[in-house]
Amino acid sequence: MKIDLLTMNLVLLVQLVVQAAGWYALRRGVRDMPGVRNIMLGSAAAALGAILHAVREVSPGFLIICAANLMIIIAYATVMVGMTQLVGRPSVRWFAWIMVSATAIVWPMMLLLAPENVSIRIVALTGFIGIIAIASALNMLAASNIPPALRWALVTVNLAHGGASLLRAFHAQFLRPPDASWQLEPEQVLWVLSTIIYAGLHFIVLVALVGSRLLDELTQRNAALANEVETRRQLQAQLSAALEKESDLRREQRLFIDMVGHDFRTPVAVIDRAAEMLENLLPQAGQAVLQRLEAIRGAGRRLRRLMDTFLANEQLEGGLSAGRRLPVQLKPLLQELCRDVGAGNAERLRLSVAPGEDDLAALGDPDWIATICANLIDNALKYSATGQSVALSLGRQGGVAIIGIADQGIGIPAEDLAQLGERFFRGSNAGKARGTGLGLHAVRRLLEAQNGELRLRSEPGQGTHAEISLPLAPISSERRSI
Template identity: 35%
Template sequence: MLDLKTLLIMEFCTTALQAVAWLLAWRAWRQIYELKVVAAGFLAIAFGLLLLIQRGPDPALWRILTDNTVIKIGVVLLADGLTRFLGQPRCLRFGVFCLVAHFLCVGASLLLAPQALSIRIHASTIFTLALMAVMIRTLVQDRSQPAFLRWITIALLAEYMGASVLQSALVYLYPATVGNGPILSNINSWYFFQGHLFLLGFFLCLLFMVGMRLSMDLRDRNSALAREIAERRRLESELSASLDAEKAARQEQRQLMHMVSHEFRTPLAAIRYAGEMLDVMLERPQEAVAKRLRAIEDAVSRMTMLIDRFLASERQGEGLLKVEKIDTLALTEQVQNHFDLVALGWRLHFTRVESLEDYWADAEMLRTVVVNLVDNALKYSPPETKVDIALFVRNNLLIIEVSDQGIGVPAGEQSHIGRRFFRASNTRATSGSGLGLHTCQQLLNYHNGSLSLRPRGGTGTESSSETGPDAGMGTVATVRLPLSGLLSGQSWQHVETATS
């Protein structure tokens, strides 16, 4: 005959190890949070078995009730953990109801008939049938696990239900099997032995279910990753096609700009030549005729300048630099001659020009910057005022300042100045394209330089952090370029840090 206490010790050790195994599995795979409920169920059963082992041959009634209730709590947790793991509606409320009913029934039998062990056995059987039926229904409805694994688990649960029914039947038909004692004896050891086998089988079934769950999760993740890779490849292909189309469009735009500028320059040159011929042929033209000839020349010059701005912007976008040695005095003479051709040179006032004969830069780009700044100053200043120009060296920087007495820049629009096609709100009465300052900033970027605007009334000659006051006080445009030019490879940030 099997020894009941030995079986209880063996079953306690096995169940405790299973509880530890599920706790470790839960810590390894936290995303399967249901494993902690299963671990709690095995832990409760192990604790209940430990209480059974420790109680003596004549235990108190409350001890009998406590031991059985703790084991039944473990069964409820196992049922709830299984339903949650399979994604089915939880059965915790039903399990608590069955637990309370079992507790009241066993408690009443212990108070009214403490020697009637059969009543407690029948109550335990009914409790087991109810909880096992819930788990079987969960497995039947599940489609996440393989069919063979679900049916093996169902057969295992059905076997335990059959063993419980068999024990109740034996107690009912053969009362001598319980000996009319208050507790179980060795004659009932077979029931605990098959219960031990059931827990081992249930543990293995759950273990395989977890393995299948992880395998399916991995397969789903691999499928999602494959879809994401395919989508990224598709997007990369579309992006590459878009970039190719954008490059082709930009190339066509550049070709169009060059073609249009060439077509514009031809008639403009003819108009300029015709105007010069008229000026030569008419020795003493009338004032009205002379005024119109000057207007024609001025219009042609401005149209040519506008074309140069567009071409400079396109050229800057292509990143073509023609680095050469520049003489700052020659640069100022070129600027003066440029505005002399449009009869505006008399308004230029060079307040300070320091000679620098060994500065390396793109001469055309740098000249375009100065001409654009001076043209802006002339355009937005009263026609009788002068535009001050200074070119000097300070703190290892080449400084170019263009100062006017014009309409200035509204304070709230300082941050927008320099955007492509942006024009301040107080410039509506004057024609313009909004490309002058934008072109200057883009060309200066290639020289590691910077452009800043400040009100003429501001203090200092190199401040770029002031916020503009009310319009009408004039503007000072300041260009800062590394004195080393484009041959040293130094960045603008390095020069500024070294001189701060």
């Protein structure tokens, strides 16, 4: 029986190189899957072992023979370790190290002690391969977490190859004629052929197993994603319900605040009107009575301004729109505020209007602009000594109206300027002066809502200069025609 064994070995070599390349490509796509790396390394070792066996035919040196057979055993042992990792079985590294170590010891001894005895080397190689293949089959038999068809395919392929390898070892030891050439034995040809078939089937089944694991992982990830989507949907529903409830509470809060604001303003207006009537009815009353009536009216005005500030804050916090957008004549508004806020201090307030700007109008909400200016005028009077004047100015700069309010009071420390305007914050030198820390906060928020701006310049003991900028109202057609 004449078969070209060299051709069959070449076929096996090409097959192992192609499979090693295939495992390398597969490894790049499934880096996180356990076991694939060792299977790839084992396939590469098998291809290298086959190459060394081919080199041995040309140059049968001591190191080449040892390295070729050691590389083959390393390949089988490494693939076995990768298979156990792939299916989640306990580690068999210890067994792999025993096989590799035994090969590394036995082969040099055999070549040194009996270099002419080929049979014993065939027995050692095929015997070790058979033991590893059967051990792999038994390990796969206990792997209950993979599809039964793949499990039994792995068991069958490894058992068949292990049995064929042990049978080849038995034949080489006990049945081989002493004078026969091992390269021409039919048993050697059959064993190489079985190795080719085993390598192909084993590669196919392992790739199918990797695909099965990928499918399982994809199914698990899809299930996890579906659970996460459902959880997020439930959370979104809960959040929507909470937002709706908060919106309802906000509406109720605004209605309540509007109602309370109206109910507060009414008695304050009644008290102010009653005090005004008493002043008119008692023109000859003593100075002490008149001072008390003025104090009553002043307290009412302060309470009304405080309510306006508080309501403006609540409107902005509630997410309301930026108020009305109306042309607001600024000079009459400031004159009215001087009479109202500066009642009892009229001589301290001085209003100057730039030439030709008597009819200067800003675009905004009249009530909000009044609240802004009233707060700043009240602060200027409050933090200035009795008798010190407060200068109000009105003009324009480019496309904005400028309102200036300058006092000669206690000023603001430099370290407080950055925080001034935060809710409930008061300057460190405010002392016992009455205040809530809401006024400047409301001023800044109301200006922002109307595209305005507040700038403060101050030095302790040198007074404070507040500058308000508001967008100008469009010029009416009547004014254009003048």
